[in-house]
Amino acid sequence: MKTNMTEVSRIYLEHLRADKPAAGEACPPLERLSQCVLADVSEKERAEIVGHAANCAACAAALKDLLDISAETDRVAAEISRSAGRGQAGESRRAKPFWGRLTGQPAVAVIAGVFVLAVMTFSVWRLLDRSGTRGGPGARILLVSPVAGSLSRDGLVFRWEGLAGADHYTVELFDKSFKPVWRSGPASGNEVRPADEVGKGLNADETYYWMVTAVTVDRSEIKSRLAEFSVKK
Amino acid sequence: MSDGEHLKSSEGGIEKLVSDLSAFLASKLNSLGYQRHGIERDDLLQEIHIRIWKAYKDDSHNIRYFNAYLKKIVHSVFINEINRINKENKALMMGGESLNPTNGTNGHGPATDLSLKGVLVDSLDDLNEPKQRVIKLRLEGFSFGEIAQLNQWSVRKTHGIFYSGLKDLKHKLGEKGIRYED
Numbered sequence: 001m002k003t004n005m006t007e008v009s010r011i012y013l014e015h016l017r018a019d020k021p022a023a024g025e026a027c028p029p030l031e032r033l034s035q036c037v038l039a040d041v042s043e044k045e046r047a048e049i050v051g052h053a054a055n056c057a058a059c060a061a062a063l064k065d066l067l068d069i070s071a072e073t074d075r076v077a078a079e080i081s082r083s084a085g086r087g088q089a090g091e092s093r094r095a096k097p098f099w100g101r102l103t104g105q106p107a108v109a110v111i112a113g114v115f116v117l118a119v120m121t122f123s124v125w126r127l128l129d130r131s132g133t134r135g136g137p138g139a140r141i142l143l144v145s146p147v148a149g150s151l152s153r154d155g156l157v158f159r160w161e162g163l164a165g166a167d168h169y170t171v172e173l174f175d176k177s178f179k180p181v182w183r184s185g186p187a188s189g190n191e192v193r194p195a196d197e198v199g200k201g202l203n204a205d206e207t208y209y210w211m212v213t214a215v216t217v218d219r220s221e222i223k224s225r226l227a228e229f230s231v232k233k
Numbered sequence: 234m235s236d237g238e239h240l241k242s243s244e245g246g247i248e249k250l251v252s253d254l255s256a257f258l259a260s261k262l263n264s265l266g267y268q269r270h271g272i273e274r275d276d277l278l279q280e281i282h283i284r285i286w287k288a289y290k291d292d293s294h295n296i297r298y299f300n301a302y303l304k305k306i307v308h309s310v311f312i313n314e315i316n317r318i319n320k321e322n323k324a325l326m327m328g329g330e331s332l333n334p335t336n337g338t339n340g341h342g343p344a345t346d347l348s349l350k351g352v353l354v355d356s357l358d359d360l361n362e363p364k365q366r367v368i369k370l371r372l373e374g375f376s377f378g379e380i381a382q383l384n385q386w387s388v389r390k391t392h393g394i395f396y397s398g399l400k401d402l403k404h405k406l407g408e409k410g411i412r413y414e415d
Contacts, residue, residue, distance in 0.1 A: 001411045003349060008413075011350050012357070012372040030315060034308040038301070039385060050383050051362065054369035062315075065261060066308060067379050073307045076254045077300035 016057040027059050028052060037066040141169075141212050141224035144190075150230040153199035158184075158210055159191040163222060166214040173198070174209040174226075181208065186215075204233040251285050258307065262314060284310065349411065356405040364398030371395060 028049050035041050036049045053059040144159040158171045168186040173194075175181050181202075184192045202208060208231075212224040284306045357365060370380050381391040403413040 001349065002414055003353075003406070003411055004414045008353060009372040009374075011353055012369065015350055015354055016373070030312040034312055036383065038304055038308065043385075046383075046385065047362075047366075050370070051366055053383075054366045054373070057373065060370065060373040060375070063383065064373075064375065064379070066311070067375075067382065069258065069261065069307055069311055070304055072254060072257050073304045074300060076250045077303045079250050080299070080303075 013057065016055070016060075026052070027056060030062060033059060033062050034066055037063065037070055141214055141222060143210075143212065143224050143227040146210075146229035147227040148229065150205070150232050153202060153231050154196070156199040156202075156231070157191055157193045158212070160212050160224065162190045163214045165216045166222070167217045168215055170213045170215070172211055172213070174211075176207045176209075178209065199231065202231045205230055254285070254307065258311060262311070352406065352409045352411060356402055356409070359405055360398050360401055363394050364401060367391060367394045368398045368402060 032041070032045075032049060033053075036046055041049065049059075050063075053063050141163050142161040144161060145157070160169070168188050169184075169190075169192075170186060171184040171192045171194075172180060173182040182194060182198050184194065207228050209226045209228050211226050214222045214224075216222065285303060357369060360368065366384070367380055370383070371377075375383070377388050377391050377395070380386075380395075381388045384391065386394075406413050
């Protein structure tokens with residue numbers, strides 16, 4: 001005897017229709033079938049419901065209808081989201097960060113780009129960190145305080161180690177985005193105490209950067225590295 | 234285009250989409266044989282319109298969840314209709330008339346080869362549960378995508394289970410003297 005898929009399918013459907021009630025007592029309610037389609041049931045319940053539908057023509061038909069309706073609703077919902085206006089469209093785009101939408105080749109390209117940028121940044125940073133690039137061979141201004149940590153607004157004093165051959169120094173203060181906040185006048189010593197207003201104008205717990213520029217007797221400038229600090233509330 | 238014009242045109246577009254969806258749902262119910270029970274198509278359309286618009290207005294700030302919300306609404310309207318009709322059928326059946334729409338086709342087609350049917354059903358029931366589930370659903374007309382969605386599996390996994398199950402089924406049928414041809 002021979003058979004094939006079409007015949008097997010026909011015979012199986014006839015078996016289901018003939019030997020099973022169309023919607024027997026054991027059938028799950030339509031609400032459960034709907035929850036199964038909407039992925040709103042546990043794995044165990046899912047296995048029971050789908051297993052039942054595999055042996056019940058009526059529940060299989062209902063599941064199929066619910067799947068059809070879901071597919072159509074998906075399509076309509078996507079269309080509605082598209083036509084819902086700029087505001088909602090923007091909302092939808094904001095729903096997922098751009099890196100969350102990257103897959104495949106674009107994702108690899110972005111990762112590679114970030115890696116290259118990181119290597120370049122590191123290389124530039126290494127170059128800048130060499131004392132020879134700032135102030136010439138051997139010339140270096142060492143910042144003493146504040147360097148890291150937080151300090152009181154009242155006790156804001158910038159200190160550094162003096163440099164041989166310096167005529168005077170200038171201190172510059174920057175905010176976290178490197179926007180200049182304050183600049184001292186020429187100072188001959190190794191410290192500058194800014195006016196109280198400067199300390200009071202700083203935001204608590206925000207990072208600030210400062211640096212010193214030494215002007216030598218031959219009018220050349222030697223700059224220190226940046227140091228950071230924050231002020232207490 | 235101004236915001237007002239944009240909103241107006243997008244609302245017009247949504248109105249059409251909601252109408253299309255309502256019409257699809259109504260035709261789905263009609264294809265199941267429910268039309269003879271006097272579904273008021275306009276009532277159904279109105280019900281869906283009202284609920285979708287309400288969902289849209291309430292949920293428009295959170296469009297991410299709109300799709301899931303919309304599906305729940307549509308399923309719920311569909312199920313309410315079927316339950317209502319089934320209730321009416323039950324009442325009619327008590328009066329001696331069977332009008333169960335799911336029995337629109339009684340399923341008793343041409344005479345089936347009883348021995349083949351027996352062997353086939355036994356062989357299917359012998360398969361392990363996942364293989365049995367996938368093959369039976371496939372025989373009932375579900376696509377691989379639908380089976381995957383119902384089981385929360387990937388389509389690839391569903392394919393794998395199906396073909397492995399089919400191989401087992403062929404073997405079992407072969408042992409009972411039935412040759413399965415692809």
